[in-house]
Amino acid sequence: MKVQLNTGFMNKNKDENLLPKNDIHRRIIHLDMDAFYASVEMRDHPELRHKALVVAHDPREYHGHGVITTANYLARQYGVGSAMPAIKAVQQVPKDLLVFVPPNFEKYRAVSAEIHEIMHEVTDKVQSVSLDEAYLDVTQNKLGDYPSVALGNYLQEKIYRQTGLTSSFGVTYNKFLAKMGSEYAKPFGKTVILPEEALDFLAKQDISKFPGVGKKTQVLLREMGINTGADLQQVSVQFLIDHFKKMGYVLAMHSRGIDLSPVEWQRQRKSIGKERTFEPSIFEEQTALTQLRKYSNEVAKILQEQNLMATCVVLKIRDTNFETVTRRRMLKKATTDGHEIFAQARWLFQALPEFLERGIRLLGVSVTNLEQKQYQETNLFETL
Structure with missing residues (x-):
């Protein structure tokens, strides 16, 4: 189905009223290491x-x-x-x-720690996405009243001098555009996107360059004749919502340069988990269960150290075809017990035998629905 991009629009003012007012006052850097x-x-x-x-x-x-x-x-x-x-x-x-x-x-984590220390010289508002990339809110920073691009240059140059590694960065007024900028510049480059340049920059980008637009969504968009940011800008907001629901609303905002999400540098912990990617993949049940037991005990130890309890156990599993599923199981009462966490993870795992047949690429256990432990359980007889 092809969309007639210049027809069928709703009232422009009404259409744009569906979107929040843009905020162009922040200064955001997305820094990404090159082929880390x-x-x-x-x-x-x-x-x-x-x-x-x-x-x-x-x-x-x-x-x-x-x-x-x-x-x-x-x-x-x-x-x-x-x-x-x-x-x-x-x-x-x-x-x-x-x-x-x-x-x-182990080596990559050590190098990543070095890089993050350099980021924190500039600002503590650092949201790590992975070992090799992060968002920094430099609207206010530790180094002084410097242009955002100068702060990006400082990071890039110091990382190179200290670690011998190159990075790329994007500087603009929100996270979404900053990430597009760092990708656009790779390798060892920089992209500055001013508010007045954002729509033109986005219009020239292929839809595959928009973060979060997966291959399936790309196929659907191209079938509709939507191939670039310019095409997205021409399609009404309501049309995108009708066809792609929440994702359509996000596409409408992003294509118009809007992203109000903050750099999340102080987040309340919502889950605790351990996972690992396996090379070669796992095909034996006992091997997988041994790993699940290990992760369950590690998660339980973290809960106990942080005086937290959990009421939901989550299993994450990925096969060699990169099919990934998560399954969760609610507990009757909150726990910090590794044996109980493992029992629930094992139950979830054994309900997915097809993953063993295809080979397990990734396996993980996490707990959610965390709550603070209000008291310490004490055996009164030990005090007598």
Whole structure:
């Protein structure tokens, strides 16, 4: 179905009244490390700088199994990228160029901690998205009355001097645009989007560049003749809501440069969890249950240390086809007991036998519905 983009509009004023008033007074930086894991490995192994480096276990040693964590820019020239089966790299990259390096997350976490310390030199309003990217609200900052782009330059240059790694950043008035800016600039670049330039910048972007627009949504939009930000700007807000519900409302806002979400740097904890990605994938039930027991005990320990209790156990599982599901089970009463958490996680896991058959790529346990423990349970007889 193709949409006639210049017809069928509702009253323009009424249409725009569906959207909140924009806020262009904040100053937000989105900083994103360039091919982070691969860059760390090239820094530590300079002999690999001119190789197509793929961070993953070599699938030729794991019966074709394995998923790419990330790849350097040379490897990406051959169509290789993160979340792809590692065997694709073997098929697509010349043999004399291809190098697999197994991931070392302990090292990556240590480097990430260094980078975050540098971010906190600028502002404490830092929202970490992952080890290699974060949002910073620099409307007010620790360094003084400097333009936002100067603060971005400071971060980029100091990270490079201290760690030897490159990063890219976007600077603008909201998080959504800042992320688009950092992606637009990669690698080792910067993008400044002023409020008066935002609509023109967005109009030129393909819909695939809009964060949160997945492949299925892209297909539906293209079937409607919506391929760019300019197309989204022409379609009425109500049309997008009618066809895509909440996602349509978000698309309408984003295409018009509106995103009021704050940099969430002080959030009340809503859940506690542990998870891990496996290479090679898990095919044995006992192996999976051993991991679930371990995570359940680790989660219970955190609950006890923070004097919290939980009334809901959540299982997260992903197979080798990247199908991901979460299942939850409510408890009759709040708990901090690892045995109880594991029992519920095991029940949820055993209700999904098809994931073992396909191979488990990721497994995790978390608890939600947290509440503060109001008293310490005491055995009165121990005090006599």
